[in-house]
Amino acid sequence: MQRKRRILTLICCTFVAAVAGCSKPVSDSPATAATTLPVSIIPAPRELTRAAGQFAVTTSTPVVFENGSPAEATARYFIDLMQRTRGMALTARNSDASGAISFKLLADEGTPDDEGYSLDASPRGITVSARSPRGLFYGAVSLWQLLTAEAPSAPGATTIDVPALTITDAPRFRWRGLMLDSARHYQSPQFIKQFIDVMALHKLNVLHWHLTDDQAWRLEIKKYPKLTEVGAWRVPAGPAAAADIDPTTGRPRVYGGFYSQDQVRDIVAYAAARHITIVPEIDMPGHASAAIAAYPKLAVLDNPPRQVPADWGVYPALFNVEESTFGFLQDVLSEVLALFPSEYIHVGGDEAVKDQWKASARVQARMRELGVKDEHALQAHFIERMQAFLSNQGRRLIGWDEILEGGLAPNATVMSWRGIDGAVAAAAAGHDTVLSPQPTLYFDRRPFDTPSSPGRVEISTVQDVYAFDPAPAVISEQQRKHILGVQANIWTEHIRTPARVEFMAFPRAAAIAEVGWSHTKDWAGFSERLPAQLERYRVLDVRFAEAPLPRPVDPLRRSSHEMALCTDKIALSLEDDAPISGERAVFKVDIMEPCWLFKGADLAKANSLVAAVGQVPFNFQIGDAVKQIPLHKPATPAGELEVRLDDCKGERIAVLPLAPAVKNYAVTTLPSASIAPREGIHDLCFMFTRKSVDPIWVIDSIELKTDAVAGTE
Template sequence: MDQTAAAKRTVIGLLAALMLAGCGDSPKSPSRASALVSVIPAPSKIEQRAGEFVLDDETRLEFGDGVEGERLGGYLIDLVQRTHGGGLNAGAGEVGNNPGAKAIRFELSADGSGGERYSLVSSPERVVISAGDSRGLFYGAVTLWQLMSKRDGGLVLPVVTIEDSPRFSWRGLMLDSARHYQPPEFIRKFIDVMALHKFNVLHWHLTDDQAWRLEIKKYPRLTEVGAWRVPAGAAPAADIDPGTGKPRLYGGFYSQEEVREIVAYAKDRNITIVPEIDMPGHASAAIAAYPQLAVIDRPSTQVPADWGVYPNLFNVEESTFQFLQDVLAEVIALFPSEYIHVGGDEAVKDQWKASARVQARMRELGLKDEHEMQSYFIKRMETFLSSQGRRLIGWDEILEGGLPPKATVMSWRGIDGAVAAATAGHDTVLSPQPTLYFDRRPVDLPTLPGRASVVTTEEVYAFDPVPAALNEEQRKHILGVQANIWVEHIRTLERVELMTFPRAAALAEVAWSPVKDWASFSARLPAQLERYRALDVRYAEALPPRSLDPFRRSSHELALCSDKIRLSLEDDAPVTGDRAVFLVDILDPCWVFKDADLSKVQSLVAAVGQVPFNFQIGDAVKQIPLPPPATAAGELEVRIGDCKGERIAVLPLAPAVGNHAVTTLPPAQITPREGKHDLCFTFTRKSIDPTWVIDSIALQTTTAAATE
């Protein structure tokens, strides 16, 4: 080995700091045997032999010719410091001072093989990580870190031979920053954790109806107006900003300088950021900032706060196409990614259908319907992006009306979009709901908002991203897989992590590893959870099963009467601090207390909340029942047997009207009855907004009443 530091760009590291006091096994650490091989995602090939590499104060950290030693070494040093409490003291000594010492060496392969492939070979004396380029060396460093296990206050590595490369080239997570803004430091943390799973694409959702988050220099009102809204509900409406005398605005945006820093940060971790700029739908925030972009004559100039699908589309004037090209030109300057995502989903065509000007434009262009108009719209954007050396990607609705020739399809409405795209010769990414939609809760945790249905880590792991309907040639068009973290109901940063991990670990293995083995993954997962704890990453764990209290149920313990749009829905109050979370079907707010023993029940106590009905669901809103109230405020009605049974109690809502948070209503007297009965709870009301919801129901027995 050439001993000159300049020729070899070698960094000498004394690893004594890894032999740290207090670094012994944690009570929650996996067993030593499992920790040695607990790598996620599982390598393509791993062979373990007897023996181990023990890091000591003579161990050297080396980098060969062409290796970016400063960057890679700094990353590994920092990672070990953060997870093991100490680090690699790089730069202590000269090469050759102790040529017999142990070494961890990173080197570029002599065969020049590129891509993300790497090998890791360890013996009791030496660890060598080799790859064709920096990406492979980075992933080798991540695997090296995962192989480290604690023993006797220090670290050891198993003796292994690993040959590893990814199954798919697109291994992604989508983070929605439009519905709720996450600060740059959180984005960087999220990127850090992605890199440790060998993800390589962050699809960053930056615009939608509820906000425009990206600074565009040519159109400053996009963030001056479009990045801010008043959240839905009575509590935010009453939260008056003393500086303006108006309800306090909620939001934020990313400056171009912040974006450049985040993009560079991601690049250092082998992650490409693919920005999404929605069009032609999900355009309300942009239209609020620049009303001339609208189809209708008098659009709202306020950014809306409802979730769901708005009818607002961009118009199809040449000036609007120029606006979007100007925006994309600045996006391209910020994001060096090959792909630019243009959305294309959920573009309700009602405004286009009703607009004489749009209809005239369609006739001018020879387009037979609104689907062809959308296809023309997307093709215009694809032509522009191609002229800039970029590729367009969009949700699977871009298939409708004809696909641009070089477009890539992200299939979210099941796998059919991917099958159609690949069959037609287009590249595709599998991202289907519900399995890869991480707004579905990972566990049935009552304090966790989101779509009420549960998609478990095991269900994510079982997903097969290669549809059986495709032949071998068509399967080559599958770029990979991606999970989407939509955050309408994920307001806090902690919850973003809870909804993402450890399900992301399961997806990482699906995306990377050629063979899946749930039993093996499950055995390796505890070590991954230990890494999350070391990195202060929240993750979801299922609660142990517990018996229901026969006399008290939270809304999550009650049964819903229907399964239409079931949400674990967070209250809008208080504006700051913890909020209640309610289980509710917003199309049918109705709950059942199953098998209530009424033999000794004397009264019933209900805790209720009121949440804004901020959902754009089209004609489905007409399905919502509105039982007529007997009083102005309405009532909570209790019926026995089923929801058409005898009414046995009525609780007036008047005491709760002025309270934005949870209110415990005065008890309602109940006549005891023998046996167990179902109790149905519904609200009378004049309108759908607000939606009254149950927080909890308590049945008070004669004994309990006597002690109060």
């Protein structure tokens, strides 16, 4: 159901200002309105020239194309889009007509893959032309945006005025992508298609589909059915999931799903019709836990875990380097190639912790057999084997920037995520590269400070994304020819639902689309065009990140998001693991040191304190760093929440036992604790005592009471 619309000016002042400020559009005077009708196209066209006059599009305006030509598909897509988003039923015609919208494919001229287009609008009609179906499609998207630059002037309006103008447009980069992680959390095929639909309306052209990882294997492989029979399912972390017993099995209910090969073919064809290439990722040699749970012979260890794990982070599990394992991976890739016609196949290559290889006598013997000097060189050999296989099949390998370590396989392409250094090194060595650096282009970072959105506490705003430079000065002009483009990544460890995927993707995807397409940057201009894009999201029923209206902080009550963290080591906006169904609380916490500061508390009249707390599983693979987590000795078996004055080493002014919360997996409001009134403004430090790192006790909210009697709530 379409969401309630709001005035575009209000959107600009609340949302855009919240992320980085908003330049208010200049109002048109009546004398100039005809030539200054709004032009709100994202990404911004390369060249746009206005002319005098306008063209009125009505329900009687014909849409003309050559019947049976490639232009027909684009014209009919445009007609359907106008029907769905403006309720305007345009008529298709296959012969020229006056006062028409025409879609024309020009002579090939030897550039069939050209993405450029021209759009000419005059008082006599509109013509969209291009040398390729892809370019014509992008011209149709721009025309649709011209026709949706404003909300309808009245319900059921049947006329839309388009300003007279000429657009000559083509993209800056050939790779303009989003990565969607479907391994950590599964999204339905229908959602994947909806996501592709919205990508297409931004002229994004690559969906990097992350299908395998430690926590799941999502792609059906006919030769190895256990990859999905076993590898696609896991029991979520935490006691709430462990207590959720499936009556058919008598065991904890498993979570997951996978994509059948028929579903994948359908999704790939759906994307291709919208000129989006799907690049699959099959992770290797690390992030292999789900595959190893399905087929233990792939492991380095003799007795690897037989269940798919549920922790986030980096597991030490690697594929072994036996010839049989290389054969397995080539079998998998053979089926992948049959499903995905993309030029590139992504093999991961990141975060491959070498401890198991170092400790394995068999792996060390294989290294000697293969003539490689160390574990980094072994990974390089691994990637080279995959590159050679893909090259023989007419495909190209792409991987995260760790594939540079130990030497890079010929013709391999580097996706730089650890800043831009990988891109710089790849380009300098003559390798193509895609820039996708954290934190700016990692959309698991929150778009603004919001208490309801799980993710990393670190913020990457729309303006941060827009400001990213895909061709930094450190890359020479000669080397810049190796920059294929840009990509933003949606990692879903903390993005459990499709609604949150959209929330984290949009409108930042609009910013990365303009970064990848447009040849110049204009933040003020983008800010003026963004409100119309947000209105299009509403019409399309796309959930997006809209900053809430600011509200004053309650001096007596703070949520965890309204308090400061004592440290910022691994700070997360972390969703509760309970209840199993329904809304869950979201806590701000540093998992390395759960500690909060209630700053500026007026204790002059407060005589008690109420805390709402939760407990979440410590499901994080952080290696030896776990030993650095401080544990404060509890006075009781369940532990306590301690309150200290001014700082975390100050006077302890209250203790709240955790016993009432131990058996409740969701949020518990603890009995209030009395505090002695004190003059002045003070900071309060809150920390938990506990015997172990699991569970992580967290604060949902703290409230100071001025009239409550301690122990009665």
